[in-house]
Amino acid sequence: MIRNKLIQLLLLPFSLLYGLGVSIRNFSYRYGLLKGVEFNLPVISVGNLTIGGAGKTPHIEYLIRLLKDYIGIATLSRGYGRSTKGFLLVDPKHSAEQVGDEPLQFKRKFPEVTVAVDENRAFAIPQLVMEDPNLKTVLLDDAFQHRSVQPGLNILLTEYSQPFSQDFLLPSGRLREWRSAYQRADMIIVSKCPYDWDEQKREKMEESIQPLPYQTMYYSYYQYDDPYYIFNQHYQGPLQEQWTVLLVSAIARTDYLVDYLEEKVENVKLLQYEDHHYFTNYDVSHIQQTFERIDAPNKIILTTEKDAMRLELHQKFLTEHQLPVFVLPVQVAFHGTDGERFNKDVQDYLLGFKS
Numbered sequence: 001m002i003r004n005k006l007i008q009l010l011l012l013p014f015s016l017l018y019g020l021g022v023s024i025r026n027f028s029y030r031y032g033l034l035k036g037v038e039f040n041l042p043v044i045s046v047g048n049l050t051i052g053g054a055g056k057t058p059h060i061e062y063l064i065r066l067l068k069d070y071i072g073i074a075t076l077s078r079g080y081g082r083s084t085k086g087f088l089l090v091d092p093k094h095s096a097e098q099v100g101d102e103p104l105q106f107k108r109k110f111p112e113v114t115v116a117v118d119e120n121r122a123f124a125i126p127q128l129v130m131e132d133p134n135l136k137t138v139l140l141d142d143a144f145q146h147r148s149v150q151p152g153l154n155i156l157l158t159e160y161s162q163p164f165s166q167d168f169l170l171p172s173g174r175l176r177e178w179r180s181a182y183q184r185a186d187m188i189i190v191s192k193c194p195y196d197w198d199e200q201k202r203e204k205m206e207e208s209i210q211p212l213p214y215q216t217m218y219y220s221y222y223q224y225d226d227p228y229y230i231f232n233q234h235y236q237g238p239l240q241e242q243w244t245v246l247l248v249s250a251i252a253r254t255d256y257l258v259d260y261l262e263e264k265v266e267n268v269k270l271l272q273y274e275d276h277h278y279f280t281n282y283d284v285s286h287i288q289q290t291f292e293r294i295d296a297p298n299k300i301i302l303t304t305e306k307d308a309m310r311l312e313l314h315q316k317f318l319t320e321h322q323l324p325v326f327v328l329p330v331q332v333a334f335h336g337t338d339g340e341r342f343n344k345d346v347q348d349y350l351l352g353f354k355s
Helices: 002-030 056-067 101-110 120-131 178-183 200-211 255-262 279-295 305-319 338-351
Strands: 045-046 071-078 116-117 137-141 153-159 188-189 214-223 232-236 244-249 267-274 297-304 325-327 332-333
Touching: 002 214, 045 056, 056 071, 056 101, 056 137, 056 153, 056 332, 056 338, 071 101, 071 188, 101 116, 101 305, 120 137, 120 244, 137 267, 153 178, 153 232, 188 200, 188 338, 214 255, 214 338, 244 255, 244 279, 244 305, 255 267, 267 279, 279 305, 297 305, 305 325
Parallel strands: 045 137, 045 153, 071 116, 071 137, 153 188, 188 214, 244 267, 244 297, 297 325
Antiparallel strands: 214 332
């Protein structure tokens, strides 16, 4: 703890310089020197103030499930880490390398929904309208800082275990902007909340964040489904108490997932990589060797849905070596009546939208 505080102190001058740049940019938007484009259709942004780990992907999926049967929707991401450039409609046959792991995950899980990637969201939305005449709503993935588009509904996520109100600017902390940027949000979702929830936890979090009068707060958690084999979703089954799990993960924060697994299986071993890491030949060979060294009669390799998009690039190696790689699906749920309130607030926004 003392070491971490010392590192934060040493990095503080760099955080102040970074914060100065952010302040100049936000000042330009606030006073009209730069201006976000508004569109004549509802645009819902889901983002966060930190550099990852708040759960944007499963919350986007929650919105897709909520809306897809009632209104034409599309998701728009920049396609982080992809090898391609510019506007591209995502196809289920694409690879994560071509379109990014999260957009590919959206398209594979919801093939009926239009999914696109583009670094320039202001340019991409008119393209989406031309491509999909039935489009009525756009979901912007990770767009809280991308202010070239002015969303009609701005949803901010923050992780329960490390809310933005207790974090610091990069590089001494994980914040992309000053804490005060939360004022742009219409809704604030505290994600990855504990399963054992009570009003005391809610009150403590609201005291920390101090939502403004126009902001509504909600509290969500994850529900994990039965894992399935990475190359055959029909081959699935529940986690077993006697299993040893080698968790291969390249997501921002795994604490919540590890805590869940430790209550379900006998032993959890973690191979952790940087967020969005593209696994190399060396990596998958190392995964194989690590798995083979585990001295346990019942063992599997487990990974997240997002990581599976990148691991499948090594399908030949994984199948040739008969590695039992399973994927753990996840969905968002809300505590108490928060889900009902959230659903109604989103629906009210769409019903009340005026172009």
